[in-house]
Amino acid sequence: MLSDQSSADRAHDWLVDLAHRHRVSPTQRRVIQYMLASLPDVAFASTIDVAEAAGVSQPTVTRLATALGYPGYPEFRSAIRDVVRGTSAPLNGQGVERPTIFEFEQQNLGALERTVASKQMERALDLLAGTQPLGIIGLRVSAALAEYLGYFARRVLPDVHVLSDAASMDDAILQLHRNGATAVLAFVMPRYPAATVRALAQARSLGMATVAIVDSPLVPFANDVDALLVAPVGTDLVFDSHAAAVVLSISLLDALAARDPHRTQELLESHEELVERWAHAEQ
Structure with a gap:
């Protein structure tokens, strides 16, 4: 089993890359920043928990999930959990070895x-x-x-x-x-x-x-x-x-x-x- 730290690092990279691919508002950026700082625990938090901790409204958290391409927050949270647990690979694909520094660049x-x-x-x-x-x-x-x-x-x-x-x-x-x-x-x-x-x-x-x-x-x-x-x-x-x-x-x-x-x-x-x-x- 991967350590909490390696799970958090993997989820951090995945979430940052996901945010890079979509247009998010300043308030939504605040939510993402909170989530990045709270990994891996935030993968099991409710919209209410995230909203209160990030200082935003609950609809803002829900809208963030759709802004990132998910039908709703439950699907977004499930994706975070999969990345944290290692049951699905980050955005570089499933079953692929970790890219080299040249591939990352x-x-x-x-x-x-x-x-x-x-x-x-x-x-x-x-x-x-x-x-x-x-x-x-x-x-x-x-x-x-x-x-x-x-x-x-x-x-x-x-x-x-x-x-x-x-x-x-x-x-x-x-x-x-x-x-x-x-x-x-x-x-x-x-x-x-x-x-x-x-x-x-x-x-x-x-x-x-x-x-x-x-x-x-x-x-x-x-x-x-x-x-x-x-x-x-x-x-x-x-x-x-x-x-x-x-x-x-x-x-x-x-x-x-x-x-x-x-x-x-x-x-x-x-x-x-x-x-x-x-x-x-x-x-």
Whole structure:
């Protein structure tokens, strides 16, 4: 028999993946967040129990089940129980060996198709294409992602600033606003730095739009972001893998560059003129 912890981990992954596949409301996200924190016990809870614990109405819990594709809550709860008990496999199929890290990443990359084709992506492009300068926020583990995107963004966009210092973040956001920025982009990977969430709130308080690349649509600050782009994170290694976030960010940049092809071409040609100064020539 599997331990309670392994049952909870399996059900956690299954429920997160299920939520990724469906559109849920902010209140329904609150219920899912409660359920994720209460596994595996919540698999045996009634709608009344879940509603009271999550601080929502009983109909909200029932509507969540239908939003996730089930006829009603009893069927949804039964599915959770099956996953917890191991009598049915999670969404990767029955009787299949646990996927390798590469297979997981393929699933994560496949999930990007929904994000790239979404209205959220279109909204993000509209907001970011209209801002100059562009600020890219990334703290802690997200700093590397912000620097990576910023390096390439400077080749095709005229005024890019990477904000990766929490101590100076307030001043940096304020300076962006004073220089005419109308939107900011943030990488907010787990665990979510409080300073990043505060920076997004500060930007919005100044009238700037906010775009965030996150690992899950269930992030607690989802309602404070104008465009939420989901790039699932690989969690099966010692450290998280952000392959999907890298692909999504470069796809976003490619689409931004395509918004003004003439400018993009001019900036790329200017960059190419500098290549000979630093590129190692073959002998």
